[in-house]
Amino acid sequence: EAAVTQSPRSKVAVTGGKVTLSCHQTNNHDYMYWYRQDTGHGLRLIHYSYVADSTEKGDIPDGYKASRPSQENFSLILELASLSQTAVYFCASSPARLGTEVFFGKGTRLTVV
């Protein structure tokens, strides 16, 4: 079964601190994504990657960096966490072809204080 594992599952960070969210997939998928979900809102794409060592900006990339060191791993980095980045973050993966399922992790709840 396709699996996307996120760590940590929850985190409290201090404003101005650095936060790294990690994602690991065992699906052998080329594409990986980071989405943000705010309470009462849908999923918004932050960064994505379709090949190792390369990342692409999504729709809301400001304040975030991404790293894809291998096909299996994709990290989201908040260099200077801000209160407005409090949200639930989802990592996902999909095969390199259109019309296929996107597999999501269970999410990371990030609270910036």
Added chain:
Amino acid sequence: SQWGEENLQALSIQEGEDVTMNCSYKTYTTVVHWYRQDSGRGPALIILIRSNEREKRSGRLRATLDTSSQSGSLSITAAQCEDTAVYFCATEKVNTGNYKYVFGAGTRLKVIA
């Protein structure tokens, strides 16, 4: 209808009723995905409809797609309490050499016994 930056919509219905959720999209797509998200979990694909299908059924689910109006819908027949969840539509946006998935704002469906 749900799209992008719009707030999550909310629907509350009685068990046994039929319900339809709409989705409009801004850019050309050949596939519309519908995902379901249960509380505390990541979204999971429930049905996918391609541009040449216009209608697709899976159990009590029925998806439609009208590419001319760039809109789609998801209907649930005889809703059950276990259908309570958030439902998202998603489309595929093709960039040069890669693509990404764009999710709608979602509809929070509550089915009351």
